[in-house]
Amino acid sequence: EIVLTQSPGTLSLSPGERATLSCRASQSVSSSYLAWYQQKPGQAPRLLIYGASSRATGTPDRFSGSGSGTDFTLTISRLEPEDFAVYYCQQYGSSTTFGQGTKVEIK
Amino acid sequence: EVQLVESGGGLVQPGGSLRLSCVASGFTFSNYWMSWVRQAPGKGLEWVANIKQDGGEKYYVDSVKGRFTISRDNAKNSLYLQMNSLRAEDSALYYCARRYSSTSGHAMDVWGQGTTVTVSS
Numbered sequence: 001e002i003v004l005t006q007s008p009g010t011l012s013l014s015p016g017e018r019a020t021l022s023c024r025a026s027q028s029v030s031s032s033y034l035a036w037y038q039q040k041p042g043q044a045p046r047l048l049i050y051g052a053s054s055r056a057t058g059t060p061d062r063f064s065g066s067g068s069g070t071d072f073t074l075t076i077s078r079l080e081p082e083d084f085a086v087y088y089c090q091q092y093g094s095s096t097t098f099g100q101g102t103k104v105e106i107k
Numbered sequence: 108e109v110q111l112v113e114s115g116g117g118l119v120q121p122g123g124s125l126r127l128s129c130v131a132s133g134f135t136f137s138n139y140w141m142s143w144v145r146q147a148p149g150k151g152l153e154w155v156a157n158i159k160q161d162g163g164e165k166y167y168v169d170s171v172k173g174r175f176t177i178s179r180d181n182a183k184n185s186l187y188l189q190m191n192s193l194r195a196e197d198s199a200l201y202y203c204a205r206r207y208s209s210t211s212g213h214a215m216d217v218w219g220q221g222t223t224v225t226v227s228s
Binding site for chain 2 (some may be wrong): 037045046047051052086088090094097099
């Protein structure tokens with residue numbers, strides 16, 4: 001099983017700041033199968049990024065994904081009030097796993 | 108509108124069974140892999156099972172193998188999760204999700220709102 005470790009657990013930032021979220025895999029993951037999701041309280045997860053770097057329909061361009069192999073990054077260039085949420089990375093294979101999540105909170 | 112609607116959750120005693128359903132609308136259900144994902148209260152997301160378009164391939168997280176069965180009825184645009192020998196640790200909000208696949212990548216692009224399963228005596 002591929003284990004995904006996200007860091008930091010919590011990121012305290014102010015609106016307008018840049019957020020950098022990390023996702024590290026226990027073994028190499030094909031970029032095609034690496035995705036990022038946003039989840040707000042009481043809501044289902046929302047797909048943001050797939051294929052490590054492709055934005056899903058409706059994802060603002062302030063969100064970008066990068067990385068390969070075992071190290072992947074989600075960057076939010078300038079935080080908007082609606083971006084404060086929990087973010088999960090996921091590797092999608094025959095056996096699928098999620099990271100434990102990074103909470104982006106208002107400082 | 109593309110939509111997934113789950114149902115079938117509830118309160119069940121340890122060792123009991125429950126069958127979850129997910130009805131799809133707004134897209135050609137038979138063209139997509141489908142998944143179940145769960146989230147315990149205050150916890151993160153945990154993948155549970157995947158099923159191929161024709162039901163010919165199924166995959167499960169280790170913790171539910173032998174207890175849960177994923178299935179689908181493409182004629183009814185429906186996905187199911189039969190859960191047997193339930194344990195307290197199976198208590199969670201259960202989501203069904205659609206797998207999006209393209210040349211650029213694969214992910215879960217459509218999610219339902221979830222149905223809650225509580226295992227308690």
